[in-house]
Amino acid sequence: MTPQLEIQLIAVVVAAACAIPGVFLVLRRTAMMSDAISHTVLLGIVIAFFITKDLNSPLLIFGAALVGVLTVAIVETLTRSKRLGEDAAIGLTFPLLFSIAVILISTYAGNVHLDEHVVFQGDLVFTPFDRMNVFGISLPRTLVMMGVILLLNFALLAAFYKELKLSTFDASLAATFGFFPAVMHYGLMTAVSITAVGAFDAVGSILVIAFMIVPPATAYLLTDRLSRMLYWSVVIGSVGALIGYQIARAMDTTIGGTVVTVLGVQFAIVLFGSPTRGLAALAQRRRRQKWEFAQTMLAIHLLNHEGQPSYPEEARVEHTSEHMRWEHEFARTVIRKAQRNGVVKRRDNTLFLTESGRVRAREALVN
Numbered sequence: 001m002t003p004q005l006e007i008q009l010i011a012v013v014v015a016a017a018c019a020i021p022g023v024f025l026v027l028r029r030t031a032m033m034s035d036a037i038s039h040t041v042l043l044g045i046v047i048a049f050f051i052t053k054d055l056n057s058p059l060l061i062f063g064a065a066l067v068g069v070l071t072v073a074i075v076e077t078l079t080r081s082k083r084l085g086e087d088a089a090i091g092l093t094f095p096l097l098f099s100i101a102v103i104l105i106s107t108y109a110g111n112v113h114l115d116e117h118v119v120f121q122g123d124l125v126f127t128p129f130d131r132m133n134v135f136g137i138s139l140p141r142t143l144v145m146m147g148v149i150l151l152l153n154f155a156l157l158a159a160f161y162k163e164l165k166l167s168t169f170d171a172s173l174a175a176t177f178g179f180f181p182a183v184m185h186y187g188l189m190t191a192v193s194i195t196a197v198g199a200f201d202a203v204g205s206i207l208v209i210a211f212m213i214v215p216p217a218t219a220y221l222l223t224d225r226l227s228r229m230l231y232w233s234v235v236i237g238s239v240g241a242l243i244g245y246q247i248a249r250a251m252d253t254t255i256g257g258t259v260v261t262v263l264g265v266q267f268a269i270v271l272f273g274s275p276t277r278g279l280a281a282l283a284q285r286r287r288r289q290k291w292e293f294a295q296t297m298l299a300i301h302l303l304n305h306e307g308q309p310s311y312p313e314e315a316r317v318e319h320t321s322e323h324m325r326w327e328h329e330f331a332r333t334v335i336r337k338a339q340r341n342g343v344v345k346r347r348d349n350t351l352f353l354t355e356s357g358r359v360r361a362r363e364a365l366v367n
Contacts, residue, residue, distance in 0.1 A: 003128040015237030017150040022212035034212040036094035038196040038205040040071040043101035068193025142202040214263040221274040294334040299361035
């Protein structure tokens with residue numbers, strides 16, 4: 001493979017690996033926890049490096065995972081104290097742990113390739129140059145590591161799918177069935193930590209957050225089923241990574257920033273155009289509900305006066321806008337739609353309820 005293909009493959013693998021735990025973060029409304037963990041794992045990396053003196057040591061992932069879980073524990077402890085909300089607890093915890101890591105790097109690891117640039121932007125362009133042999137095949141180290149993490153995330157998803165699903169949507173019911181939602185929660189956060197540190201050197205914390213949150217949030221607008229949301233999250237993240245790389249290469253600009261921009265554009269397109277939850281569909285649904293409600297109010301008005309001496313006056317077309325306090329054009333449109341939908345009939349200048357209109361008015365009054 002050429003270096004360009006390897007970079008794209010790494011980006012796709014990172015996107016897929018981040019999307020899987022990211023779906024559950026979005027559904028649990030703990031999306032900002034990925035921001036906290038993707039920053040605080042740096043402290044675990046630094047401490048593990050001080051112990052091993054080796055940036056390629058697997059203990060770095062272990063240390064990062066521990067600090068990720070520690071971050072979650074601190075945030076939940078502060079939240080349970082009722083003194084702080086979850087957002088404030090996250091805002092207090094991750095800057096503190098992240099700042100400690102940055103101070104340690106600048107003070108004791110100035111000559112090591114572990115700096116703020118790596119933390120924020122990553123070095124995706126240079127990943128093909130750091131290689132290792134796997135069964136006699138030379139592959140980028142990041143590709144191998146993220147491939148293993150992707151397989152691990154898939155394996156955990158397959159093994160604990162129903163437990164994660166139930167504990168995400170109804171933790172109390174999950175506890176009743178003996179699924180240990182707290183264990184599922186901390187297991188998920190451990191997976192988030194491991195995934196974040198695996199992607200750290202390649203894409204940086206900003207792109208890790210984007211891959212974990214934006215594709216799942218986009219997929220959430222497309223489907224109500226968890227399985228499909230997982231699928232679409234992986235697809236959206238992978239496509240965004242590939243398109244972002246091609247644009248960055250053509251414009252000779254940063255890959256990470258371009259990929260994040262593409263992911264944001266994808267979200268904006270779906271946010272506006274989603275057939276179920278998009279802004280356009282929502283506006284159309286509200287417009288339809290407005291006309292449906294107006295027709296129901298017209299039916300109730302006519303039903304209330306049926307059989308009364310005042311009916312001829314109340315059922316006049318001109319009187320409708322006066323009684324309902326509608327503008328004349330709006331009233332004419334409501335009457336026209338009500339006739340088309342079989343709610344009312346019009347004879348000369350008088351409106352009469354149809355049987356379906358009468359049923360509609362009665363059901364509205366009962367409800």
